[in-house]
Amino acid sequence: MPPASFPRGFFDRDDDTADRSFYAAPRLVTHIDDHAIACVGELYDELAIHGEVLDLMGSWVSHFRRPPQRLTVLGMNAAELAANPMASATVVQDLNDEPATTFADRSFDAVVCCVSVDYLVRPLEVFADVARVLRPGGLFVCTFSNRLFPTKAVHGWLYADDEQRCQIVAGYFRSTGCWDEPRTQRRTPPDHRGDPLFAVWARRTG
Numbered sequence: 001m002p003p004a005s006f007p008r009g010f011f012d013r014d015d016d017t018a019d020r021s022f023y024a025a026p027r028l029v030t031h032i033d034d035h036a037i038a039c040v041g042e043l044y045d046e047l048a049i050h051g052e053v054l055d056l057m058g059s060w061v062s063h064f065r066r067p068p069q070r071l072t073v074l075g076m077n078a079a080e081l082a083a084n085p086m087a088s089a090t091v092v093q094d095l096n097d098e099p100a101t102t103f104a105d106r107s108f109d110a111v112v113c114c115v116s117v118d119y120l121v122r123p124l125e126v127f128a129d130v131a132r133v134l135r136p137g138g139l140f141v142c143t144f145s146n147r148l149f150p151t152k153a154v155h156g157w158l159y160a161d162d163e164q165r166c167q168i169v170a171g172y173f174r175s176t177g178c179w180d181e182p183r184t185q186r187r188t189p190p191d192h193r194g195d196p197l198f199a200v201w202a203r204r205t206g
């Protein structure tokens, strides 16, 4: 598939003020229902996510059934990160302000990002950096539902349907060129009455 192109205004948001204000107060809540959370853990097991793992745009829960050997969690709120029982290390960083992390090249076996990719205004830079910090063959797994903070989601996502959102994330992978062909899956049945769960993932090439 060719790289995706994103029209003018795609990455605009209703609330374009600094994210640090929006995320200043800790939200010790879950953002999807228990069944969707269980689907995330099941997918991580199925894909054998273990070893040194980075949870990008994380909070106080990381949804693994069993914690990986070493889990680094990067997010916006220090109190949320401090409350994460699986975290071995935490980093507060605004990826919309500074999309490149300071982690060493090839330092993680896998990177995950749960119900958050819709908030990235510079996703191609973030996906390129994720490829940099992943070891060759490492997976980047993005999961999402249809719930969000609407003022903070990029317009291209806000006005897309579920299938288009899967293609948006696949497009982020294809446009950064360091990945094998992304896989997209609906992890909950089409007639599911709770929060739906979608996943898009790819393996770093090279």
Ligand SMILES: C[S@@+](CC[C@H](N)C(=O)[O-])C[C@H]1O[C@@H](n2cnc3c(N)ncnc32)[C@H](O)[C@@H]1O
Binding pocket: 019, 023, 030, 031, 056, 057, 058, 059, 060, 061, 074, 075, 076, 077, 093, 094, 095, 096, 097, 113, 114, 115, 116, 119
């Ligand atoms: C809906 S919550 C999801 C949290 C967690 N991943 C989960 O599964 O429960 C969105 C998360 O994205 C993070 N986030 C939002 N904007 C961010 C940014 N600009 N840079 C880094 N993290 C961000 C916030 O810290 C917040 O924890």
